[in-house]
Amino acid sequence: MGSIDVDGLTDAELVALTQMTEQVGRPADLARVTTATVVDYRARTGLGRDSLAWRLGASHHTDLLTRLTGASGQEMKRRVRLGEKIAPRMMGGTVLDPVFPTVAAALADGELGLDAAEEIVKGLADYKVHGRFDANPTDVDAAEAGLVESATGSVYGRSTDGDPITRLGDSDGFAYPADALRDMALQWQAALNPDGLAPNEEVLEAKSTFSFGGIRNGLYPLRGGVTPELKGIIQTLFNTYQSARTAPRFPSAEEQERIEAGELVPGEILDDRSGGEKRADILRGILTQIAQDPRTPTMGGMPPTVMVHVSAADLLAGIGVGWIDGVDAPLSMKTINQMVDNGGIRPVFFGGNGAVLALGNKARCFSPLQRRAITARDGGCIVPNCTSPAQWTELHHVIPWQNGGRTDIDNGVLLCWYHHHTIDTAGWNIRMVNGLPQVKAPHWLDPTGTWRRPNQHRAHDPNTRKPPNTE
Template structure:
């Protein structure tokens, strides 16, 4: 004969089976026909059902853990079912991930009623958490991280403050997302255990690491690591500094910025949009920003603080014939994956090349001087003229940029200022890898999109000539002050 507790579990199983069957029957193949109000209402109700399911799983998991506790010489519920612990048994029986099984175990052990060694009933380990869980206000995903922090300070914190923290965190968890709940718990943790910050800081310092993995089969290099809060903040700040504000956040441009945006959009040929100019995803932009930070720092270290001195530490090796025809790959020391033709051509375009004569056995016989390389003074002049990456809408500073030969050397182009333009690495690569074309006209560069993007001879003026911009703004200010344009504008020689 089943006890009431067993009868309760039987009822839970029956309700769960009936609810699952009815919900499956009710779920349509698409929710496209629902109004906004009904759609969001359904989301809230199904989430409420999910919290109830997690509550039931937590209670059941706690009992599975009790019956799977290891006792010498006695088979447990887990071992009788071929599993070594409660998490493995839950994973098998519930067809859930191991992380989910552990989350249910931690949730259940915090909210279920307990028995003392004498058999007397005891309240749940965390009463406020249990009350919120049985009221359907919280779920395991939000509660388990809170429980972990509360357990860390349970013995050292003041009991009244601990109770206040538990109540406050359940109120926050019932109203916000698990992410917001976790942020607020960190604030409570500092108040509960002010002496724990120093040892926690030392633990973070000991745990910090950064690791560069081996290249994978596709030639990509994986990285992984753990940054201290300070290092993480530095990296986020550096990345956000150079992230395009039109992509990273909602921003209201100033009148001057909006005018530049309008001029850029008006100058685009028919059929070309701003996305065509820079189709990178946000994650790809962050990758390129990190590469720019490393590159500019490398330049500074190599030149004693002069960011525009060409680096010589990275050596790419390619046959001279392949280099001249522009379709060969180059090999870099320490990397098994070669650089593709577009990347090789881009490096040659900015940094030139040296001729190395090898013997029959591969011995170095003669090393020539660098050729086709823009000098330091040329780069300074081009940087002063362009101000940064000349690509439309790009905010990359001059320190990150390379100099591109507008007319390639193999096509008769010269390495001088009138044939050079400043481009960041990603846009320099786009120019070499795709069918974009740049032409110089009276010292001014113009960008022509590929034929598949537009029809006709539409061109986009490039560069950020600051002298010309200053003169243009002065003329606008004079017009505004005079109330009308009087006489002819001075010639634009910038």
């Protein structure tokens, strides 16, 4: 490889070289698994002073392997776990087939990679190793052979009873990558265990869990797992809301007239969020709606409310950070201003010794009645083509509160969390005219810089586009 100029290869040569190096590397991969397994066996703790680890001065078998190879302990355990399943077994002086003989044969021929072998072993371990489910051994062997065939494109089996497992010929189907074997193994599991998970459902359900990890790179990782049923519910919700933004849409006759008259920006608004970011915003909207539902349980007589603490000096100066009770990571002033814009503030006055002197009235907060009126007018996020429903939106002061903007209906609009969070940086502008909001798109989207009424406005005559009972 050192003599090959890989960058100078043609596409066909590069493809051929990639496949060849994979084939060449597989025997070496298998040799590493085999040697690690034998070393691990000879260095096992039960041998005492005869242990290879003890004789070479290592504390235990994994310590010896990591010192010999320079690989991680996790990698050595991975190799040994696989090696134990594909190595011949000894019983009373008799050599028995490996636990997974077809996998072992395909690995020895270089037809199967280690990652594919691991997927097959993990997929059938409950039937071949742990004995957790009752299944016909012949059917389990057929599942192993079927998965190897799917991974290699080759048929493996015995020519006659008693013969070793060998390659019998080409398969009629395709060879699939290792990632696809995981789903195929699930299909075989369903065939091997036709009664399903019913006897074990209570145990598996108890393992469904959800928690937060420690903050890393400004984010709290989510940890846990869900049952297939719960995944189906969550995935369907995500797909439903995301499809509203991805489904093809054609302008109506009225919209086409407005496009031709220059009153409407044609096309969809570009959204540079990744799929994961969109799913996070969907989850935020669902949880926000639940928190605002009057049927949601209260804590100490209060609905679920996120309390943010920030000093008045920092808030007025637009610098510094804030803090949420029970959350150890700080909030940026941008996020704080967004939350204050939607939820208001309540000043707390402290004395010089830190004692609370007084609790002020809630300010810069739209009342529930005001929110209902704005919702009736806007119907949802006012940014064109945003499909966030009204229940998920936040209230935004068109003229900022700190600049003298009033907390009135004619100075408030609905924005989804994403557009509220990016309204000062994404190039969108909002103004109020005769009690109705108008939106100006960023220059790259609408070079004319025309102020336009969002389509979602509902409290106006569709013909005159004026509020009811106005001239």
